[in-house]
Amino acid sequence: MIEKNQMDSLFTQARQAAEKAYAPYSKFRVGAALLCEDGTVVTGVNVENRSFGLTVCAERNTLCTAIAQGKLSFLALAISTPDSIEPVGPCGACRQVMGEFMAADTPVLFGGSGQNRVNSTVGELLPLDSLHELKK
Ligand code: THU
Numbered sequence: 001m002i003e004k005n006q007m008d009s010l011f012t013q014a015r016q017a018a019e020k021a022y023a024p025y026s027k028f029r030v031g032a033a034l035l036c037e038d039g040t041v042v043t044g045v046n047v048e049n050r051s052f053g054l055t056v057c058a059e060r061n062t063l064c065t066a067i068a069q070g071k072l073s074f075l076a077l078a079i080s081t082p083d084s085i086e087p088v089g090p091c092g093a094c095r096q097v098m099g100e101f102m103a104a105d106t107p108v109l110f111g112g113s114g115q116n117r118v119n120s121t122v123g124e125l126l127p128l129d130s131l132h133e134l135k136k
Helices: 004-018 058-068 092-101 130-135
Strands: 031-036 041-045 074-080 107-111 117-121
Touching: 004 031, 004 041, 004 074, 004 107, 031 058, 041 058, 058 074, 058 092
Parallel strands: 074 107
Antiparallel strands: 031 041, 031 074, 107 117
16 A cells, blocks of 8 residues: 555656656656655656657656566556646556556556646556456
8 A cells, every 4th residue: 555645755756757858849748757566766758759659658668667677566656747737647558558567456646737636546547458357
């Protein structure tokens, strides 16, 4: 069970990571912070390209970085979109990748620059995912 202050701290790290986003085309920075089972936090950002379709979202970059570091088990994910006031949820592709590596009950917190934050889970964001169903 992740404490609220731990999620808040994870969100702060996502917000700090967003400063490093490479988003010259959309000007929409995204930062993500992933709490691994070993207590370490891996962060990542969106990285755009002038060939727009090559852009990779912050959430997927973060998960791929963590996997490359040998992490395979994750406790929580926070996502910051400081260029929107309201929270912006992860895209469908990122939800699918989350479903590959994170259990359905894993908390996912996301928020923009305003006060509103959404406390969700991987299972809520990607319902009826076959991997989750098989794990039951
Ligand atoms: N973006 C993310 O990093 N994560 C999402 O889940 C949604 C979209 C990025 C992609 C692009 O660089 C910018 O936000 C605008 O779509």
